[in-house]
Amino acid sequence: MSDPYPFPHHGNGNGHPHANAGNANAGSGSGSGASGNGSGDADGGSIGSGDGSGDLWVDDLAGPVVRPFAVTRGRARPVAGTFELITMVRSAQGWSPRAEPGLGPEHLDIVRLCRPAYLSVAEIAAHLDLPLGTVRVLLGDLVVRELVQVHDAPTATLSDDVLEAIVDGLRAL
Amino acid sequence: MVAGGLGAGKTTMVGAVSESRTLHTEEDLSDRGAAVDDLAGIEGKATTTVAMDFGRITISEDVVLYLFGTPGQSRFSFLWDDLALGALGAVVLADTRRLADCFPCVDYLEERGMPFIVAVNCFEGARMYRLEEVRRALNLEPSVPVRLCDARKRESGKQVLIALLKHLRPGVRKI
Numbered sequence: 001m002s003d004p005y006p007f008p009h010h011g012n013g014n015g016h017p018h019a020n021a022g023n024a025n026a027g028s029g030s031g032s033g034a035s036g037n038g039s040g041d042a043d044g045g046s047i048g049s050g051d052g053s054g055d056l057w058v059d060d061l062a063g064p065v066v067r068p069f070a071v072t073r074g075r076a077r078p079v080a081g082t083f084e085l086i087t088m089v090r091s092a093q094g095w096s097p098r099a100e101p102g103l104g105p106e107h108l109d110i111v112r113l114c115r116p117a118y119l120s121v122a123e124i125a126a127h128l129d130l131p132l133g134t135v136r137v138l139l140g141d142l143v144v145r146e147l148v149q150v151h152d153a154p155t156a157t158l159s160d161d162v163l164e165a166i167v168d169g170l171r172a173l
Numbered sequence: 174m175v176a177g178g179l180g181a182g183k184t185t186m187v188g189a190v191s192e193s194r195t196l197h198t199e200e201d202l203s204d205r206g207a208a209v210d211d212l213a214g215i216e217g218k219a220t221t222t223v224a225m226d227f228g229r230i231t232i233s234e235d236v237v238l239y240l241f242g243t244p245g246q247s248r249f250s251f252l253w254d255d256l257a258l259g260a261l262g263a264v265v266l267a268d269t270r271r272l273a274d275c276f277p278c279v280d281y282l283e284e285r286g287m288p289f290i291v292a293v294n295c296f297e298g299a300r301m302y303r304l305e306e307v308r309r310a311l312n313l314e315p316s317v318p319v320r321l322c323d324a325r326k327r328e329s330g331k332q333v334l335i336a337l338l339k340h341l342r343p344g345v346r347k348i
Contacts, residue, residue: 084258085227086239120239122227126196133200153259160342162236167338169232170331173190 068134071106076133078140085132086153088118089139095147103145106130107138111147118151174256176282177266178274179245182294182324184226186266187240190330191228199224200252223249225256238334243278253281262337263289266324269302272310279311290340292322292333 057063069076083089089110097108109128113119119127125135142148175183188195200223223244230238241256243249257263263282267275275291282289293307302310304319313319318340323329 085241085255086259120229120237122198122225122239122241123196123229125198126227131199158261163338163342165236166232166238167335169236169238170230170335170338173230173327173331 064129068131071104071130071134072137075137078137079144080140081143081150083121083136083139083150084152085122086120088120088151088153089114089124090118090149090151091115092147092149102141104138106134107142107147110135110138110142114148120153174241174243174253174260174263174287175266176243176253176263176275176278176289177245177294178268178271178278181245181266181268181271181274182296183242183245183266186264186294186322186324186330186333187226187228187242189325189327190230190334191240192230195226195228197224197226200255223252225252240334245274250277250281257285257287260287262341263287264333264337265289265291266322267291267293267307267311268296269293269300269307270296272307275311279313283314288337288341290318290320290333290337292320292324292336294324295321 091111091114095111097111099108106128110124113124113127121132121135121139124139125132128135130138139148139150143150175187177183184195225241225244227239227241230240232238241260243253243256263278265275265278265282279289279291291307291311291313293302293304295301304321308317308319318336320333320336322333
């Protein structure tokens, strides 16, 4: 059987070309596919799912194909920096994202995302559909390589001028 | 920060006031989950993550306002510390049918010393209470503003945020 992906693969919703990297294993391991058990599918190397009663976790229920810990290569903490939800991130100018040892596709996605303007850590996580903890680890890698600049949000002491600007801005919405 | 009990209208309000769509992110519970006694009620979830909704309002080139809805369940209140970092203040959305749901938020904010206002979301079919009654039921300091709102309406949400900003700096006339 030449198709390494025996059942329709949906990726993880964000269209990454690497998103199906783990799918071949998932497919050949269970062999249950989408066609169910005992339907006589001529699946060649299919091992069959045995009792066929197991829950099938497909689509969104199955979660991302590449698990967050795989994206961070098992690391739970960033090697540098602390990243609050509203820490602002911007890509360093003059570097175009390209594959490099130690940088995964998600690293490059962050660099692309934060190229035009500052973006908060929370927004990066939302746009890339990755958990915050994962994004923090990736950002740590980028900070060490000086590929992004980060600015912590000002503490809760804002000048009256800024407060006025916010109120005016809200009124103008 | 937009706080309040489950179903009080936090996500609705964030969505109504924010530009474009509400953003959505998830926080792993893997390491911090240890602090939580159990995950009763979400056993059906395949992953141990908690979702957060938030929105963005671009005020100017240099100023962006972020609205974060807190996870409604109080068992996720340990995440509020993350949300509270750098927060200017909080709106506590209250549903008068379940006023007790916002006790944990009020307690948390008072303990942390974060300025907040209470916005009573006017649900259809909910009995209207006078604002004084709400204030008394929540045992609020007299300085804490309490007002009515409709979390679905952009204009109403804007007024709530402006009220919060005024509360932050009552001395500033021009605001």
